[in-house]
Every structure is written in structure tokens, then in C-alpha cells.
Amino acid sequence: MTIPSKSTVTSKKRPAAPALSRWISLNRVVRRETIIGWLFVLPALLMYAAFVLLPLLLSIQYSFFRWDGITPMTWVGLKNYATVLDDPDLLGTIFNAFRLVVFFSFIPVTLGLVVASIIHRVATGRLGAVARTVLFLPQVIPLVAAGIIWGWLLALPGLINQILKSVGLDALTRAWLGDFDWALPAVGFIGVWVLLGFCTVLLLTGITKVDPSLYESARIDGAGWFTEFVRITIPLLRQEIGVCLTVTVIAALAAFDIVYVTTAGGPGNSTAVPGIQIYILAFTEQRIGLASALAVMLMVLVLVVILPIQRLSRETTS
């Protein structure tokens, strides 16, 4: 009696049953695991829903209303979107954002590729580590502090102009952030300084994953640095380049902090970007609806630009 009872105990836990019931129990385990999985994700999901998805949906909702943030909202349909498309000042901010893409994205990624391949080939030891660290430092410094310091450096009595004067280039000195032609490139240059390190480190990590024998055989075949760079490095780094482009293009189109602390959109509207306009419309002018419409358009614009980049960089893997 005691022995069979033992066997029943074990069989309760894990019944040696026919195929059907085994399938059911397996299914049950899978389902249980799924539930447990969701439970693990739930806290993060709730936070994500409350602080990301909900505000996003609310923004879309507000964009169809005229609202000052206090009094009742008035439905205006697509009027806010029409206003954005109709107002040259608002459209101009989007144009400026695309000009920033050149500085925030193309230059750091191109330069990052060159620097990463040089570090990989020339400075493999401690020198490489130092170079990586120095280039990456701007990522660690709060952007607002960096922006204020750059504001001082680029001022008429600032360090940049002092250096230019000391080498006899007096004619080039100017108030960089107050000049209609140079304010946007100057802001862009700060962007290069910030994002170059990020791109370099990411691309360098990619290069180190490339099979060294590829480089070795190329060198045996007499390939120089440039051939290596074009034939091996760039094609094998497509994914990393894709990530760099994605992050930096978004940083350019959604720029706010650097611009706000250096020029606040001036002089005139020459560095006004959508982020600044959204901020002024929402907070200073209390036009939540119009601000939301511009924000939604910015989001769509970012998607339109980013999705092709994503597709291009993914094509190589498949």
C-alpha cells in the first residue's frame, strides 16, 4: 500500500499520461510561463503606458483642439495642422532642423568612421583607450552646461576668436552665435563635438567585431588603409552606421537643449527649430493645441526620415 501511494504522489506531480494530456499539461506550462513573463514586464509596461503612450495619445488628441491648458477645449479639426503648414516661421523651423542634420548626423558619422578606423589600425593600445575616452567625454557632460560653456567660447571676446586673432586671422573673428550666417553652423559644430564620440565608440566596437583575418588577408594582398576602409570597414559596419544615423538624425530633428541654451532660436529665426517653437507655443503662448500639432508633425517627420535608414541598414543582414 505504501509503495503505490508513493507512486500516486509522484504521478500527481508529473502524470505518466497519454499523449493528449501531456500536450495539455505542456500547453498549461507554456501558458503559465507566458503569464509569469507578462507579470515581469507589467511594472515597466505600466510606467511606459502612463508616462509615454498616454501622453503621446493625449498630444495627438490635443492637436485637434484649441486649448490654453486651463479653460475648456474647443474642437478645431485639422486647423492647427493647417496653421503649421501656413506659417512660414513654423515651417522654417523644420527647414532649420534639416540643416542641423548635416552637422548632427552626416559629419559625426563620416568623421566617426574615419576616426574609428584610424584608432583601430594605428592606436590599438593605451593610446586608443585614451582617444576613445576623450572623444566620448562630451556624452558624459550635461548638455546644458556644455552649451553655456560653448556660448562663452564662441562669444566675440571668447577663446575661439582669441585663437583666431593670435594666428592673424582677425578677419574671421565674429560673434559666432549672433551672426545670421554662422549661428546655425556654430550650433551644429557643438553638435559635432557632442555626437562624434558616441559615433566613434559605437563604430569602433563594430570594427573590433569584424574578423581580423579579413584585414590580415587584405593587408597581405597589399591593401592600404583607404582600400581596407572602403572595402571592408564600411560594408561590414552597415548596421552600426544605421544605428548612428538613426540616433543622430533624431537628435538633429528633435534638437532643443543645445539650441535653447546657446541661441534660443536667434538671431532672427535663424536657429529656430521645432523643439523651441513647441516650447514657446505650449508654455509662453499657452497654445497647447498648435504646439501639439507641431509636435505630432515632428514625430511623423522623424518616422519618415528614420524608417528608410532602418530599412537600408537592415537589408545587409538578410
Add this chain to the structure above:
Amino acid sequence: MNKKSVLWSLASLLVLTSMLLSACGTPATTAAPAATEAPATDAPTGAATEPPAATEAPTEPAAAAGPSCGTDPVVLNAYFETGFDIPFKLADEFTKQYPNVTWDIKQDQFTNLINATPRLLSGDNPPDLLRLPTMVSFAKQGLLMNLDDYATAFGWDEWPVPQLNQNRVAEDGTRGSGSLYAMGLNYSLTGIYYNKELAAQIGMTEPPKTLAEFDDLLAKAKETGLLPIMQWGSAKSGMGLAFPLQNLMAAYGPVEPINDWIFQKPGATIDTPENLEAAQHLEQWIKNSYFPPDINAIEYTDANARFGKGEGVFIFNGDWQNAGYDTDMPGNVGFFLMPPVESGGSPAAMSAPLTYGIAANAKNADCAAFFFNWVATNDKARQIDVNIGGSNPGGPADATMPSVTAGSITNETLAAGPVIGEAGTSMDFIANATSAIFAQGWTPELQKMVGGQQDAAGLLKAVQEEYLRQLEQ
């Protein structure tokens, strides 16, 4: 490979969405708290009915013994502006004299206050006393306490007239007349400061009496190799050329149309023939290189620091900067009001109250109103106002004017106050016409004028269009 690409796309999607959300984070996150705090959609009736009920409240105590802080412990819930000592010093002195009153003071930068005020006023714990960056929209939205009954109870109505006008909002939303919605802790005055040593170098023995005399001095300064006028112009500080421009407007024409425009009177325009002359005069000053070449990048603090170090003979500014000038260049700074075009005409000046208000639903409105009255009438409070703020404390016509340290520039600015008062040529600031006219109108357009991309006529036209666009909403 398939799994890998799925993983990769998931990861990139995550990166993408999180970046996107940071991209549209500005409106999204702001809109959310506004939605939860402001019962706009849920309880519009509640929001509409509460303020009037609150505004009626002061009548009762006023009818009895006059609003006061009583004798029971009171904690005044206050929002002050960071960087300005006056309200903090006044609060300390008030508690010394009325020990039952203590303070719960929060502070923020002015630009942040502009953005936070609607939510502070409509929130669960509306402040008893707060610095008001602008007031028309808050008054219209029923968020501010109507102070008319307090004005009657304390006799503010009998004070010299211009003081309270800037804080009045009519039912149609125009400023300058109607019900009282705020009080000034003091009344600032603007004009032209000059470096006495540099002024002596260009042969200036006394302040110019006419605009032509002033023009001569500017030309002489330029010839001497000095910078005629130091001024700020960065968008971060707001374009400082609005100061000389408005002074020129008041020199060329009467101040009433300018005030009407600032107070949003129906049909008011800034694009008048007199203002065009003023803007053309400013444009000529710019073309003559009377301002620093890097003005579009100079911030307010930098301009004053450079002026304090001897760069620039003149600077257009207001008496809130007096203490700074006294420290930077003791005994070497002078002040005069913008001279009129014709000799014998009256000078005009921008003068604005340091505006504070009471939330419509404030718990201790009576005590806050009593504080306003105390600031303007108590001798110690008036002394603090002048010592710390450098500005006229206002108040009743017969109130004693506090003493000022000998040699302080404050003596000169205080003496200029009555000149403007008698002439009735005080103006509010053209940058205060709407909450965003400075950021979206004057600053970019004046910066363009410096850059040669905008002329006088275009400037006024563009600002007027922006003004109408902002009033439309």
C-alpha cells in the same frame, strides 16, 4: 539570422520609440499634468463658478474691521522670483512685525514662472501671493483674485492714479482700466545710464535736453573711438534694443497710443507714423555702429558687466540694476530720462510695477492683501523697497520717501520718478503687450534689423502681424 533580425528590429524600434518620445516629450509631458490638474474637460462648470465666489469673499471682512492677518497663526503660501531679494526681505520684516504670520516660500526663475503660473493658479494649493509674469489671460480665465474690494477697503483707489492702472483688466480683456487684479511691490523706472568718466571725455557736462543733443553726443563718442551705447540683444535674454526703440517712440509721439497697444485696446496698432520715425531713428543708430557689433549674442548680464568695466558710454536700462551699477562703478554712473525731440517737451519713460497677485482660490487672501497694503505704507517696508530694489515704492501721495545712501545712483532714478509722474508720460513695456510678443515678435525682428535683414517699416509691420496673430487665439 531571422531571429537575429527580429531582435535587432525590436531593439532598434525601442531605441527609436524612446528617442521619438523624447522628441515629442516637450508637448506630451507638459500636456499631461495640465490635463490632470486643470479640470478643463471634467468640470468646466466648477472652474467657472469658483473664482467669482472667491472674489466675492473679501467683501465680508472688509465691511467688518478691514482685511488683516488676524492673530491666529497664518502660513502664507508664496511663489517668488529667483534672483530678486526684495520679496524675501519684505517677508522677513513682515514676520518680525506680525509674528503670527510665517511663510512657505517657493521660488523659480522668471521664464519658468511664465510657464508654471497657469498650473500654480489652477492647482490644488493655489498661492496666496505670487509674482505675476503676465496677467490678462489669468484674469480672463478666472484664476486671479479680483482686488477691487480690497482697494476700496484699504483706500488704494485714492493713490496717485497711474500706479494701479497697469494692473487693471477690463471685462473685454484690455488692460489699463477695469478691475484690479494685481499690486506692485514697487514701480521700476527706465532711462539712460551713463559712464561719467567716458561722458566727460566726449564733453558731456550735463544730460542732453533734446534728442538732437543726444545724437550729437553719440556721434562724438563714435568719433572718439568709444562704443556709444552698450546694449544686450541675445534671444536668451530678449532683445534689449526694445528699450531704446520704445524711448524713441515716446520721444516722437504721445505715450497713449503705445499704452493702448500694450493694453490690447481694440484697433490699437504699433505701426503708426510716429513709431515709424522712431524705428527709422533706431535703424540709423544701428547703421552708425552705435551698438556693439556682437549685440545679437550679448546677454543681459554680459552687457551690464561690460558696461561696468567701461565698455560703452551709455546703456538703456531700468532702476532694478541700480545696485549692480553702484557696485561695479561706484560714483561713476549717472542717469537721465530719454530727452524729447523738441526742447521744452516732456521726457517719457517705461515704468512698470513689480507685479504680484493673489490666486482666486487662495486660502489667506485677506492676509496677502494686508501685506500689499503694508508694503506700500509701512516705513520699514518702503525703506527695504528702495534699498534692495532701487525702485519707487509707490503708495499714497503723502507717504514719506525713504532715505538713500549718498552717492547711490538710486538718488537720481528716484528723482526722475516725479518728473514722469507729473508729465503723465509713463508707459508699460512694449515687450509686455502679450506673453509671447517679446519672444516671437520684437526679439527676432530687431535682431534681423541688426543683421540688415529688416528695415524700420518691415519691423513694425511684422510685429503688428504677430501681435494680431497672438490676440486671435
